Amino acid sequence: MPYNSNSSPGKVMTKWRTEIIAGLIGYLTTVYIVAVNGSILSEAGISLESGMVATILASFAGTILMGLYAKLPLILIPGMGINALFAYSIVEGTGLAFQEGLAVVLIASLLFLITAFSKLGIILKQAIPESLKHAITVGLGFFLILIGLQKSGLVVSGEHTIVAIGDFTSPTVIVSLLTLFFAIFMFMKGIPANFLITMIGGTLLAYFYGILDMEKSTTAISINDVVFIPSFSAIDEISFWLAIFPLAMILIFENMGLLHGQLHMLKRDNSYGRAYQVTAFSSLTCAFFGTSPTVSAAENAAVIASEGKSRTAALTAGLLFLATIFIIPWISMIPNTAISPILIIVGVLMAQNIRHVPLDDMSEALPAFLVVATIPFTYSIADGMAFGFIAYPIVKMAMGKQKELSLPLIIISVLFLLDFMLRIFGI
Numbered sequence: 001m002p003y004n005s006n007s008s009p010g011k012v013m014t015k016w017r018t019e020i021i022a023g024l025i026g027y028l029t030t031v032y033i034v035a036v037n038g039s040i041l042s043e044a045g046i047s048l049e050s051g052m053v054a055t056i057l058a059s060f061a062g063t064i065l066m067g068l069y070a071k072l073p074l075i076l077i078p079g080m081g082i083n084a085l086f087a088y089s090i091v092e093g094t095g096l097a098f099q100e101g102l103a104v105v106l107i108a109s110l111l112f113l114i115t116a117f118s119k120l121g122i123i124l125k126q127a128i129p130e131s132l133k134h135a136i137t138v139g140l141g142f143f144l145i146l147i148g149l150q151k152s153g154l155v156v157s158g159e160h161t162i163v164a165i166g167d168f169t170s171p172t173v174i175v176s177l178l179t180l181f182f183a184i185f186m187f188m189k190g191i192p193a194n195f196l197i198t199m200i201g202g203t204l205l206a207y208f209y210g211i212l213d214m215e216k217s218t219t220a221i222s223i224n225d226v227v228f229i230p231s232f233s234a235i236d237e238i239s240f241w242l243a244i245f246p247l248a249m250i251l252i253f254e255n256m257g258l259l260h261g262q263l264h265m266l267k268r269d270n271s272y273g274r275a276y277q278v279t280a281f282s283s284l285t286c287a288f289f290g291t292s293p294t295v296s297a298a299e300n301a302a303v304i305a306s307e308g309k310s311r312t313a314a315l316t317a318g319l320l321f322l323a324t325i326f327i328i329p330w331i332s333m334i335p336n337t338a339i340s341p342i343l344i345i346v347g348v349l350m351a352q353n354i355r356h357v358p359l360d361d362m363s364e365a366l367p368a369f370l371v372v373a374t375i376p377f378t379y380s381i382a383d384g385m386a387f388g389f390i391a392y393p394i395v396k397m398a399m400g401k402q403k404e405l406s407l408p409l410i411i412i413s414v415l416f417l418l419d420f421m422l423r424i425f426g427i
Contacts, residue, residue, distance in 0.1 A: 019073070022308025023316025026075050028193035029299040030317070033059065033077045034324055035199060035334045036342055039151075041291060044087040045098035052328050054228070054291035060321040062282030062294045067314030070274040073303050074262060075317050076282050079295035080346045081140035082250060084147060085381040086292035090247065093380045094239040098290075099231035104240065106230045106287035108248040109280065115252055116280035124252060127408035132388055133253050134356040135368035139375030139384050140250075141350030146376045148343030151336040152176030162377075171209045176337045179205055183341035192302065195342050202338025212335055228290035242419045245412070246382045251293055255279045258296040265304045298349075363399045367392040386416040 034055050041051030055078055062076030091101040115121030149155035153173045158164030166173045179202035186194035206212040234240040259275050275296070283293035303313055324331070357368045367388045375384030393405050393413050 016312060018307045019310055019312035020316050022073060022303050022306035023313035024320065025192060025306045026073070026297075026299065026303035026308065026313060027317040027320040028196055029302045030059070030075055030077050030297050031321070031324060032195040032199055032342055033080075033297075035331050036080070036339050037078045037083050037291065038331075039336065039339050040083045040087050040147075044091040044101065046290065048332055049328060050290060052331060053325065054286075054289045056321055056325050056328075058282070058286045058289045058291045058294050060318050061285050061289070062278070063314050063318035063321060065282060066275065066278045066296075067311035067318065070271060070278045071311045072263075072266070072268065072271055072275055073308035073310060073313035074259075074275065074300050075297045075303065075314065076279065076294040077297045078286070078292050079254060080343075081137070081144060081350060081381075082247070082254070082295065083292040084140065084143055085247060085250065088143075088147075088379060089381045089383075090243045093382065094243055096234055096240065096243070097231060099228060100234045100240070101243075102228055102287045102290065103230035103232050103235070104243045104247060105293060106284065108244045108251060109283040109287060109293060111244070111248040112251045112255075112283055112293075113277075113280040116277045121252055121256070121276075123408065124249070125256060127406045128249070128253070128412075129364065129392065129409070131357050131364040131368045132371065132392060134353045135371035135388055136250060136375075136381075136385060137254070137353045138351050138357075138368075139372045140381065141347040141353070142372065142376045143379075143381065144343045144347030144350065146347075148340040148347060151343065152180065152340035153337075154340075171211050172337060175202070175206050175209050175211060175335075176340055179337055180341040180344065183345060187345055195345075198341055199334050199338045202341065203334050206335045206337050211337070212333065214333065228288055230287050238419070238422060242415070243382060245415065246385050247293070249385075251280075251283055251295070255295055258298065258300075262296060262300050262304065265301065266309065363395050363401055363404075366395055386419065389413045389416045390420070 034052050037055040038048050038051035041054065042048040046054075059075070059077045063074075066072055066074050066076055086101060086105065090096060090104050091098060096104070115124065146155070153166045153170060153176055155163050156166050168174070168177075179198065182201055182205075183194070183198040186197055191197065203212065255276065259272060259279065263269050263272055263275060279294070279296055286293045303317075306313075354372070358364045370391050371384050371388030373384075374387045375381050378384055389409075390413055393402075393410055396402055396405055
């Protein structure tokens with residue numbers, strides 16, 4: 001039997017080392033989500049520590065599952081934008097309790113799971129106009145920018161206006177600005193793990209300026225921080241059901257786009273089916289971990305660029321996420337001034353999708369811009385989507401392009417319109 005050099009011990013060890021390093025790099029570029037997502041979840045009614053534990057467990061479970069079932073080097077973390085939708089629109093916007101919001105996550109994820117194992121996902125993908133899909137991403141981006149500006153103190157509620165510039169003599173605003181400029185420099189230089197470095201640098205800066213709250217550190221984690229039971233007590237309310245559709249749609253379309261691009265980079269397009277199914281199941285587990293749903297991280301590009309090609313990279317990153325639970329006391333000390341720059345930069349990245357909206361076609365551009373503008377101005381992702389989806393068929397019919405309307409799109413538009421009418425009549 002001829003000697004197979006490809007299976008030599010040296011090459012096997014090199015391959016393992018490459019995969020482990022790729023997993024480590026992937027972890028370092030995504031671990032910022034623990035503090036950022038925990039901070040956003042804490043505004044939905046749970047403690048910061050609970051939010052961080054939920055983020056860690058969801059990222060661990062989803063990433064491990066991606067490695068074991070799909071055999072791919074992809075990391076799953078709670079999606080930016082989706083966490084804002086959950087916290088500010090589904091929970092705060094509708095008045096649902098946190099556990100009731102998790103029930104919305106559960107049902108939306110079940111719908112996502114159905115599309116992953118049937119042709120329904122393809123039907124929805126074809127029914128929703130590309131301009132509206134991109135507009136939702138852009139609107140989410142501007143929403144994150146607004147949240148980041150508010151958390152940093154750079155933007156405050158105005159006395160005579162909706163918003164106003166913050167107090168630039170405030171130490172908090174000064175630290176936020178310095179951290180933001182530092183974050184932009186690091187990001188534009190393409191320095192690995194720049195978001196993680198930004199949080200560390202921003203925390204140190206806050207410490208030297210004397211605005212770091214050292215008492216935020218905690219070591220107590222109870223079983224209630226690990227397992228959540230979704231509550232269906234609001235199942236008879238129409239706001240509960242109307243919150244499900246926007247979440248399910250964003251989960252379906254965002255994961256489709258992310259996986260398509262990442263698998264193309266890996267030259268593993270034939271693995272799309274299993275990868276899509278993993279993302280759907282991972283979203284479902286988030287309802288019990290107590291967080292907004294996970295998606296395939298945009299930072300997976302760093303894993304792929306580091307020659308991560310197999311499950312080993314994902315398993316490495318997943319185990320590192322689990323180990324992060326031991327440093328929660330230190331992560332909980334990270335101030336908003338160190339988190340807000342990341343929200344702003346991620347928001348800008350999402351807003352770049354505006355280039356995909358056909359601005360020369362008003363029948364596409366007008367509904368899209370309604371979505372983009374109303375999401376941040378109404379502080380509601382669901383309401384912003386509603387404006388665009390209601391306007392889309394109206395504009396198309398006004399321009400004599402009703403043939404471009406699909407039946408599923410019309411049904412969705414009618415549902416959004418029905419929601420507005422029920423609010424008008426106080427039902």
